[in-house]
Amino acid sequence: MTDASDRRNNSRGSRGGRGPGGRGRGGKNRLGHRERPKANPRVIAWEVLRDVDLNDAYANLLLPAKLERTRMSGPDAAMCTEMTYGTLRARRFYDAVIEKVSDRPVDQIEAAVLNAMRLGAHQVLAMRVADHAAVSETVGVISKNADTKIANRAAGFVNAVLRRITEKSREEWLEELCEGLSDDERLEITTSHPAWIIRSLRQALVANGRNAEELTQLLEAHNTPARVCLSVLDGTRDQVAQKHGEPTELSPIGVTLTHGDPAHVDAVAAGRARVQDEGSQLVALALVEAEASEDPADPWLDLCAGPGGKTSVLAAHAGTKRVDAVDASAHRTELVKDSTRAFDNVQAVNEDGRDFAQANPQTYTRVLVDVPCSGLGALRRRPEARWRRQPSDIGALGGVQRDLLRTAIEATKSGGVIAYTTCSPHVAETLMVVEDIVKKQPVTVMDAPEVLAQLTGKPAETFESATVASGRVVQLWPHIHATDGMFLALLKKD
Numbered sequence: 001m002t003d004a005s006d007r008r009n010n011s012r013g014s015r016g017g018r019g020p021g022g023r024g025r026g027g028k029n030r031l032g033h034r035e036r037p038k039a040n041p042r043v044i045a046w047e048v049l050r051d052v053d054l055n056d057a058y059a060n061l062l063l064p065a066k067l068e069r070t071r072m073s074g075p076d077a078a079m080c081t082e083m084t085y086g087t088l089r090a091r092r093f094y095d096a097v098i099e100k101v102s103d104r105p106v107d108q109i110e111a112a113v114l115n116a117m118r119l120g121a122h123q124v125l126a127m128r129v130a131d132h133a134a135v136s137e138t139v140g141v142i143s144k145n146a147d148t149k150i151a152n153r154a155a156g157f158v159n160a161v162l163r164r165i166t167e168k169s170r171e172e173w174l175e176e177l178c179e180g181l182s183d184d185e186r187l188e189i190t191t192s193h194p195a196w197i198i199r200s201l202r203q204a205l206v207a208n209g210r211n212a213e214e215l216t217q218l219l220e221a222h223n224t225p226a227r228v229c230l231s232v233l234d235g236t237r238d239q240v241a242q243k244h245g246e247p248t249e250l251s252p253i254g255v256t257l258t259h260g261d262p263a264h265v266d267a268v269a270a271g272r273a274r275v276q277d278e279g280s281q282l283v284a285l286a287l288v289e290a291e292a293s294e295d296p297a298d299p300w301l302d303l304c305a306g307p308g309g310k311t312s313v314l315a316a317h318a319g320t321k322r323v324d325a326v327d328a329s330a331h332r333t334e335l336v337k338d339s340t341r342a343f344d345n346v347q348a349v350n351e352d353g354r355d356f357a358q359a360n361p362q363t364y365t366r367v368l369v370d371v372p373c374s375g376l377g378a379l380r381r382r383p384e385a386r387w388r389r390q391p392s393d394i395g396a397l398g399g400v401q402r403d404l405l406r407t408a409i410e411a412t413k414s415g416g417v418i419a420y421t422t423c424s425p426h427v428a429e430t431l432m433v434v435e436d437i438v439k440k441q442p443v444t445v446m447d448a449p450e451v452l453a454q455l456t457g458k459p460a461e462t463f464e465s466a467t468v469a470s471g472r473v474v475q476l477w478p479h480i481h482a483t484d485g486m487f488l489a490l491l492k493k494d
């Protein structure tokens with residue numbers, strides 16, 4: 001049909017096509033007012049998939065914005081979310097099926113068309129949508145919404161591919177595709193992860209004392225939607241839990257939302273609670289909990305603060321102490337201001353953390369360094385991240401991660417504590433950074449599992465991970481702790 005460059009040009013053009021709100025004129029309601037035409041969940045899902053593919057959009061930002069704009073809620077919004085996230089996660093599997101039935105490499109199919117096929121494949125192979133509806137409704141997405149040029153050519157192609165996909169069950173497709181493959185190649189298809197991430201995660205499991213056999217469980221956990229979790233920062237956790245969900249298993253300030261929209265929780269609207277993964281809550285609380293020698297007036301520092309999730313936890317526990325919240329991005333510094341609007345002890349600073357820390361030597365008693373990282377621990381939440389990240393990203397981040405940790409140590413007073421955290425279990429971003437830095441800096445690695453044990457009331461073995469120098473670090477895992485894959489090292493300044 002087209003080559004890859006055509007694919008980009010044609011599909012880019014398709015963005016100008018009519019959106020869900022632009023189709024039809026809508027009828028009139030009982031009062032004679034014109035009603036907005038009802039948006040179609042498949043069309044929204046397809047638009048997000050296409051924008052993620054072509055324009056590097058983030059599904060977790062774009063989809064909620066589209067749902068809000070089209071006022072889609074309830075079962076339609078849930079179906080649209082499942083179609084979008086599910087299709088993105090299992091892309092590798094669906095692409096293999098599409099290549100098999102279309103006899104064409106997927107990079108030679110234009111994005112608007114390919115993403116309709118992926119969307120259809122997800123409905124047929126992973127959702128309880130009747131085959132005929134999955135096929136005809138998805139063909140309708142293309143024929144009614146894509147550029148006329150694309151629609152005329154592609155509807156038949158999408159129809160033919162989807163019909164052939166319905167000829168076999170999910171299990172039959174997996175069996176056929178995996179025949180003769182190595183273990184890792186099989187995992188690539190069955191769990192839909194790139195090979196380099198599979199290798200990195202196996203290495204991380206083993207380096208943290210876990211069994212490599214757990215790898216499949218971990219990869220499968222990335223394909224299970226994460227529960228919505230709130231951190232409640234004003235001491236009303238029990239009340240929030242009673243009304244909206246249940247207390248989290250590990251974090252003493254967490255609530256798992258069992259129903260409703262987080263935006264409708266009063267404490268969230270007031271900035272006294274926020275959506276935050278339990279793992280993120282735990283690592284911030286661990287810094288608060290760790291034993292440190294400090295004076296009441298000593299300020300705390302969050303050196304990579306944007307968008308302010310962990311800063312909020314620190315601010316809520318700092319009492320009258322000031323929390324300096326630094327971020328190199330101006331936009332993300334603004335987000336910190338908004339996130340911490342309920343607290344008057346936060347000073348948001350837009351500056352490179354390395355410069356800020358060096359300009360404020362031996363000033364802080366508790367310092368959080370939540371470094372920019374690959375995000376391989378948050379794949380449950382960012383369904384497209386596994387396809388966007390590259391192995392070269394890891395090497396590129398190593399320098400700034402080390403510099404931020406080194407300068408954070410400089411900014412810490414003797415007897416103070418530094419928490420080095422990442423939302424990635426990749427050893428090059430976690431253990432290797434901490435091992436390198438503690439060799440050269442005046443710090444001692446603390447017993448992070450013990451701190452988390454005190455915080456959660458669970459035995460320290462729950463958090464048992466690797467040993468660095470004479471101390472212990474923590475690696476949280478989605479398949480074990482049901483959190484994001486956060487890493488935590490607590491360092492005491494000599």
Ligand SMILES: C[S@@+](CC[C@H](N)C(=O)[O-])C[C@H]1O[C@@H](n2cnc3c(N)ncnc32)[C@H](O)[C@@H]1O
Nearest residue numbers: 304305306307308309310327328329352353370
């Ligand atoms: C993992 S995010 C931090 C998340 C944040 N702690 C939270 O819980 O909401 C890393 C942040 O580091 C910031 N960053 C990257 N390089 C930086 C630098 N040299 N100095 C300070 N901040 C930096 C990024 O802009 C990003 O906001």
